[in-house]
Each structure stands twice: as structure tokens, then as C-alpha cells.
Amino acid sequence: MRARLILWGIAALLLIALPPLATALGQPYYVDLARRILILAIAAISLNLILGYGGLVSFGHAAYLGIGAYAVGILGFYGIANGWIHLLVAIGASALVAAAIGAVSIRASGIYFIMITLAFTQMLYYLGISLDVYGGDDGMRLKSRSQFAGLVDLRDPVAFYYVALGVMLLFVFLTYRIVNSRFGMALRAAKSNEARSRAIGFPPYPYRLAAFIIAGAMCGVAGALYANHTGYITPGLMAWHQSGEMMFMVILGGMASTAGPVLGTFALLLVEEVLKGWTEHWQVILGPLLVLSVVFFRRGLAGIFFKPDA
């Protein structure tokens, strides 16, 4: 426990020190890259709640990344720039959509659950494409960033970086509390042995649905931040390979572990970055690399540092 806290402290310090270091090295681009990773790590953290702890293999988690982003883009389009409203709508809309998708999909098991979550997200993807007002297929540039008057200016890349870092650490902590609470134990128990859970009086469905909604809402926040990060929204955010990549971050990092999704996101995106620098055929190398990593690190990267949770 103490060792974990120390490791988290070191990681947090490194991340806090990153912007001044990058500036000193004359590499401001690293701040941008790290910010993108942090935001996607938030998405991965939210997915880990249902995939890792809940055992729900959602192949549609990118939906909420898209919904969060579109919330920011569409509100801005109509001249509403208040960041708090952006966040509120991103969270609310994601939670609502998650409630609807979850209500339909969670009773289905295994492959059907995967297919239903994927199908719904594809539906949203096509919806995004068909919305010509908001740029359709091409997407749309944000009219303005979310505004948090007096608090922080997201146009300042370093300030925005610290916002992303703060939100990520907050979500790590929130998730940690949730998965160790009574709710989290009920959720994990249902994953571990559903028949046993039913027999002692836990109906799995309401706990899974609640987790699904919480995860969707959390990912909506990531989406809102992501729109601000790129200054752009596009249906591509909801494409199936986005969902796939998110799952990969979680699995690579280590399912059902606190640090897993963060480690997985950093590892995947950094390796991607390095490979992109070497060759334009980076995907050909990345694929086998990922397969190898899963074969060698059964418990994910987090398994190297920590004993995984149940």
C-alpha cells in the first residue's frame, strides 16, 4: 500500500515537472503529446471500471468520447462558451446515452454484449457523419475553447496540461474509492462468480448498469477535454478502432488495477509516437508488438509493479 503511494507520488511529480523540462529542452511539443495521453488515460480509466472491474467487455466506449466532444462543439457552435455548462452537458449526455445503451446491452451476455455496444456506437458514428450542420464527415473546428472565466485559460497549453493532469489524478482517486466501496465489491463479485452473487442476494444487473453509466459519464469528461485539446470535433472519435484502442490501453496496462489504464495509455501512445517517427508503416510493427506484450505481460504492465486486485 505504502509502496504504491510512493510510486504514485513519483509519477505525479514527474508529470508535474514535465512542462518546465520540455520548455527548458526547447521541446514544447512534448507538453502537447503528454496532454493528449493524459486525456485518453482518463477515457481508459473509465473503461477499466466496467471492463476490468465489471467484466463488461464494452466495444463501444468511444461513443462517450465523441459525445463529450460534440457537447463542447455543438454548445460552442450556438455561442455557449461557458466551460462548466460544457462539462455538465458532456457528463449528462454521456450518462443518458450510457443508461440507454446499458439498459439494452447488459442483460445480454458475452459476444452479444460486445456486438450490441459496438452497434450502438457505430450508430452514433453514422449520426455524426450525417449531421451536416456540424461538419458531417469532415467534422468541425471549435469556435472557442471551453471558458472557465478567471480560473484557467485552456488556450494556454501548459495550464491546460495541468488541468488534464489534475482531472486524471482525480479520476484515478475516484475510481480507486469506487472499486473498493461496497458498490465496487458488489460489481467485482458479480464478475468473479455471478451464480454465487445471485445466491447471496446480489442481483448483478443494477450494479453493472450503474457502473456502465458512471464509466460513460467519466469518459464524457475525457471527450470534452479532447475536443479542447484538438480544437476540433469529428465523428472519427466514435469510430470502432477508437473503442478498440481504448480496450487495448486497458488490457495492455492491466485490467482491474488502479495504475493499469494509465500505464497502458502511456505505453501505447508513446510507442506509437516513436514508431511514427521511424516509419510510415508503423502499424505493421505496432500490431505484433502489442500481441507480444499481451503474451508476456499477462497481467498487463501494472502486473510488473503491483500484485493485481481481484
Added chain:
Amino acid sequence: MLEVKGLCKSFGALRASDGIDFHVAEGETHALIGPNGAGKTTFINQLAGTLRPDAGTIRFAGEDITRLPAPRRARKGLARSFQITSVYPGFTALENVALAVQARSGHSFRFWRDARRDPALTGPARQVLEEVGLEERMHVLAGNLAHGEQRSLEVAMALATRPRLLLLDEPMAGMGADESQRMIGLLSSLKRRQTIVLVEHDMDAVFRLADRIAVLVYGRVIASDSPEKIKMNEEVRRAYLGEGA
């Protein structure tokens, strides 16, 4: 307490429950015996709500629960142990039992407090673990416990829900002699204050514990009586006790 009437369940052409009538009175230990494949587990599964009967009714504490899903029955006070061990392998013994305590402590939509440091859960869980003799093993992952210990944990989890009726499906199966004795001791200490339906092949245990015994053969109850009368029953001896007793 429990009243079953005309319970039927078929798997294809096989009649696993063939019009079972079964009554359990408050406070008694009611054994259910019968040869392999007689339909004992199928019967327990219908009582617990894992299987839907094709016909018949199950009344529990004056209420018709025939169509109630398993978790609702559990919260009404029906607990069961599984013939094939079914625990949470990745959680410690203490966490397993604490989960059962949690399940009976109202809803679990509590998102903040650490459940594993909640004395309202771990306190009663420790108590039950002591009762079944697992207190020294409570921090061991359930998946790493020996088979007999897992069997005890099964029973502990059922007990921890503070059931009104305890359904035990061969709790002694695969236990060593010492462990069996210990389990028999535990069950006899529960007698009177706990109503029990006990499915068991170990005749020694059955005759020591049971107030009444029902004999199930091919999905039918062929006899239901006091242990003494069951011992004397010709039909039962032929159908079942023949080789053993």
C-alpha cells in the same frame, strides 16, 4: 416454513422432478437423500431460484416464491451452498464472507467508504469464519484454500446471510474425515435455531443430524419420515440404502 407442491422439472425426456411434495417445519433439519442423479440438486436449484420449475408451487414463509428470481429469494432468507464449490476465488476468505454479509445489509449503492475496512461487514464475517473454523485462514485467497476449506467457506457464506432457511447441497462432499466431523459438529450446533434442508450422501451424518428424511428416487419422493422409520422402510432399503446400510 417451506411448502412445495407438485414440483415438476424435465430436461428433455428426463423427469428430474416428478411431482415433488415437500414440507419443512420451522427449526427442523430435513434431510434429502437419494441415489446419484435422483434430482436432488435440481430440486435445490428450484428452491433457490436458479431453475424455473415447469409446474408446481413453492411457498416460503407463507408467500408464493415460485417465480421470484434467486437474489430476491436470498434476501427473503433462503441461502444455499453449492454441491460444486462456488466461491469468489480471487478474494480472501474474509472478503468472501464479508460480501455475503454485505448482501444482506441493504443495497450496495455506497460508493465511497472502503468496504474491506468496514467493521459492520468484517465483524460479522469474522464471527462466521470462527464458527466454521476458518479464522486462521481468513486472509488466504479463496482459490488457494484446500478443498475441504472451500467447502466450509461455502457454508460460511450461506450462514453469513443469516438465512431463515439454509439449503445445503452435499456440504461434506470431498471432505476429509476430520473436516466432516467438524462440519457435523457445526451443523448440530445450528440445530433448532436454524432450519436446514440437507442433501447428503454421508448416511452417518444424515442419521445423526436429521429430524426428518425424505428419499428421492427418479425425481419422486418415495418416502418421507423420521430417521428410524426410514431405516426400516423396505422400499427405501431396496431403492437406495441397499448397498450402503
